[in-house]
């Protein structure tokens with residue numbers, strides 16, 4: 001038997017239940033979960049915001065653990081190997097987006113902890129195509145948040161038009177932003193962190209920012225222009241007006257890269273037209289992007305700051321994440 005934390009209906013509380021260990025089905029890997037991060041997107045399960053979601057469901061898509069057993073047809077993995085699973089729940093390799101190389105956009109739209117049970121439990125099954133290899137030296141608690149918050153910021157930045165030496169702004173200094181600043185600095189960009197209040201300045205500088213803009217007392221757009229204009233603004237916040245207030249700080253041909261998800265985003269078209277600026281979203285990435293994120297993080301010394309809870313305290317841990325007060329990611333440790 002194994003213990004998992006499940007949600008049995010929209011808006012229900014977490015219940016810790018015992019279930020039989022799942023037998024790996026063809027093409028899947030059974031993972032012994034060591035740690036699982038709690039992400040804002042887990043509210044999609046908890047609050048019933050994902051159309052057609054089947055309950056009961058075990059949430060969790062920031063999973064670090066070890067390979068426990070292989071389903072038939074799975075090759076290239078062996079029991080005991082350190083692995084992780086993120087938001088992307090695997091791809092089929094046969095649909096049109098897959099055949100065009102856009103594996104992230106696979107028509108099956110599998111999402112970990114939504115389409116199948118995720119990592120808030122001792123064991124889980126994951127499609128082999130969703131599984132990423134983790135660096136040997138990295139503890140599971142450190143690795144887990146990098147599989148969603150980490151990959152999302154790292155993969156967005158490395159696929160952006162910014163080049164080493166360019167000014168990159170990171171809007172927001174929460175779970176995503178505190179990683180975004182570190183990745184941007186380690187990648188060789190000049191980094192401007194934008195957040196509310198003076199008290200976050202020293203943290204931003206510790207994380208590698210060379211400039212700090214307090215959006216409560218300063219205008220982010222004109223401050224960025226004084227620095228020459230940003231090639232890219234990585235927008236991690238969930239407030240549309242805060243994003244809009246930065247667009248004027250983009251350099252000519254600059255890009256506002258949207259990875260935070262406000263309910264809506266209103267922009268003034270002329271701020272785009274006049275300097276040929278772009279607005280672009282970024283999906284987190286697939287399992288190979290997770291491997292690259294974790295390998296870079298280990299090599300460059302990028303760390304998520306975490307608050308750790310045991311599985312028994314899942315409800316408290318989730319509330320802590322939802323409060324927005326966690327510094328900076330909340331992680332469940334399984335033992």
Ligand SMILES: [Zn+2]
Pocket residue numbers: 039040041061087148149
């Ligand atoms: Zn997430």
Ligand SMILES: [Zn+2]
Pocket residue numbers: 091092093094095096097098105106107108
């Ligand atoms: Zn596909």
